[in-house]
Amino acid sequence: MIDYLIRRILLMIPTLVAISFLCFVIIQLPPGDYLSTYIAELQSQGEAVDQAKIDFLRQQYGLDRPFLEQYVVWLFGCLQGDFGWSFEYERPVSEVVGDRLVLSIILSFSTVLFTWIVAFPIGIYSATHRYTLADHGLTFLGFLGLATPNFLLALILLYATNRVFGTSIGGLMDPVYLGQSWSWGKVVSVLEHLVVPTIVIGTAGTAAMIRRLRANLLDELHKQYVTTARAKGMAPGRLLIKYPLRMALNPFIADIGNLLPQLVSGAAVVSIVMSLPTTGPMLLDALRSQDMYLAGSFLLFLALLTVVGVLLSDLALAALDPRIRLQDTSR
Numbered sequence: 001m002i003d004y005l006i007r008r009i010l011l012m013i014p015t016l017v018a019i020s021f022l023c024f025v026i027i028q029l030p031p032g033d034y035l036s037t038y039i040a041e042l043q044s045q046g047e048a049v050d051q052a053k054i055d056f057l058r059q060q061y062g063l064d065r066p067f068l069e070q071y072v073v074w075l076f077g078c079l080q081g082d083f084g085w086s087f088e089y090e091r092p093v094s095e096v097v098g099d100r101l102v103l104s105i106i107l108s109f110s111t112v113l114f115t116w117i118v119a120f121p122i123g124i125y126s127a128t129h130r131y132t133l134a135d136h137g138l139t140f141l142g143f144l145g146l147a148t149p150n151f152l153l154a155l156i157l158l159y160a161t162n163r164v165f166g167t168s169i170g171g172l173m174d175p176v177y178l179g180q181s182w183s184w185g186k187v188v189s190v191l192e193h194l195v196v197p198t199i200v201i202g203t204a205g206t207a208a209m210i211r212r213l214r215a216n217l218l219d220e221l222h223k224q225y226v227t228t229a230r231a232k233g234m235a236p237g238r239l240l241i242k243y244p245l246r247m248a249l250n251p252f253i254a255d256i257g258n259l260l261p262q263l264v265s266g267a268a269v270v271s272i273v274m275s276l277p278t279t280g281p282m283l284l285d286a287l288r289s290q291d292m293y294l295a296g297s298f299l300l301f302l303a304l305l306t307v308v309g310v311l312l313s314d315l316a317l318a319a320l321d322p323r324i325r326l327q328d329t330s331r
Helices: 002-028 034-044 053-060 067-079 097-129 133-147 152-167 184-221 222-231 234-243 244-248 248-255 256-265 268-273 277-290 294-319
Strands: none
Touching: 002 067, 002 097, 002 294, 034 053, 067 294, 097 133, 097 184, 133 184, 133 277, 152 184, 152 268, 184 248, 184 268, 222 234, 234 244, 244 248, 248 294, 256 294, 268 277, 277 294
């Protein structure tokens, strides 16, 4: 196990370097840079452009340097905790993403928790009561959840709460707490505003997880080892938890690699519709405005979470399923 961890960690280093280079290439692919976009906006508004000031800013931000030099400076800065300067916000990237990253993690964690708490009991019940009236009803709700776009559900809830209760659920806190340091009142306000976004974002994931758990569990329940254990008189509840449910969880453990990046990216469309101050809309704006260091830092962090998530999922799968081995036992 120790040798496996060392090999994987050492492999992560060149992987992340290669991904960082690809991220930097991607954000540099559009013609021009942030200052070019800024000049175009000024000209479209009929304002004069001071070319001397633009040249000074391009030199100050290092945009006049060769591509490889820009990449090396940015990469070594990231290793030292300096992720560059956000042109649009005129602040260091680490300061720009501060509160938004915290709120994104809180929202995503609550969404994952909601999804697992709701999906697992329903999926287990649907698999163990196959083709009953309840199973058909839950299946219908699952397909309805998969077919309903999250942003449409968000618009419906925004309208309903404003029309029925006369309150707005946009954002993740009351406006009075915006820009303030964390306090008990701010925490309570975030928790109050967290319910509806969690339901909206988690609906599709819950429906999909119910369908997957039902299918995986049904497949395991019809295998020979379950029949043998049932013939030996093992209690149904103990049999379900100890063997088939444990094996049916493999796909969910394998999804950890995809789950961790979602903690940062989040549901960008829902965040825009509900005015949520998360990282999704900020990443979209950074890509649109060619704020290269802000966008590159987001993409690099998502890649880091993906690589770490895949490692954690491999370790968890080996602990959950004894059929999986991390080493080659054929030699």
